[in-house]
């Protein structure tokens with residue numbers, strides 16, 4: 001893999017760019033980025049990461065890039081693909097990080113026979129090399145492309161290869177997942193501040209609590225339920241706190257959130273499939 005071009009310069013594109021540069025999988029000069037309209041954003045990325053940019057809407061790097069990352073919103077899929085169509089995509093690998101959009105739609109819309117398309121679902125923790133990324137190959141993926149793209153995402157976290165039928169659920173689970181965790185952290189901080197502690201102190205305590213819990217999961221050979229039990233003394237403070245969460249059906253709220261996010265990913269895919277057949 002020599003040159004990677006990002007079409008879309010938003011949150012996930014930046015997280016990936018930051019991660020792959022930090023992990024030295026790619027050099028800044030091998031990365032190209034464009035977007036739809038926001039020139040200031042592109043200049044900001046160039047200043048921060050020293051990557052190549054083109055003017056908004058200028059996809060000329062597609063001619064020499066080996067890998068093209070589709071990093072725009074699902075609503076922009078048809079427009080984004082139409083703009084790619086005029087290019088000779090022979091031998092190139094198209095990597096989509098777009099929620100809900102099936103590989104088949106990309107394959108069928110782009111004007112290239114037997115195109116290598118890989119659908120992926122990373123999360124923004126790419127930026128610190130800690131993404132949980134799922135990848136699924138399209139119909140005509142070359143083995144070497146799959147190896148290369150796996151390597152790209154392994155440079156910024158862990159990778160699971162899955163059947164495409166699981167991608168919407170993964171989008172709702174680990175694609176959106178950091179947001180659920182941040183939401184809980186926001187609430188923990190709010191609770192700490194309410195006790196009268198300084199916000200900075202609360203933040204340090206809470207962030208480290210979350211980092212420590214995550215490391216325990218990775219390093220202790222016990223599941224989360226067992227780790228929770230170790231903290232929960234009979235009739236102690238944790239038991240009192242957990243009882244409130246159980247009473248408010250915290251686990252069910254999380255399950256419902258993931259299901260809803262999964263349904264939303266599926267809906268996004270259906271919308272654009274039906275557009276294709278119109």
Ligand SMILES: NC(=O)C1=CN([C@@H]2O[C@H](COP(=O)(O)OP(=O)(O)OC[C@H]3O[C@@H](n4cnc5c(N)ncnc54)[C@H](OP(=O)(O)O)[C@@H]3O)[C@@H](O)[C@H]2O)C=CC1
Pocket residue numbers: 007008009010011012013034035036037038039041056057071072073074076079080083097098099121122123124175176
């Ligand atoms: N954010 C996340 O945590 C994750 C997001 N994703 C997926 O990644 C995709 C991007 O999400 P995110 O980065 O959050 O979105 P952002 O809104 O932050 O960025 C979207 C980018 O797409 C650009 N864009 C829109 N249309 C076009 C076009 N036709 N050609 C070129 N660029 C275009 C926008 O340009 P401009 O600003 O100029 O309009 C912008 O740079 C989505 O499909 C999402 O499902 C996947 C995993 C995680």
Ligand SMILES: O=C(O)[C@@H]1CCC=N1
Pocket residue numbers: 099171175176
């Ligand atoms: O919210 C979204 O649609 C995207 C997909 C996964 C994370 N963010």
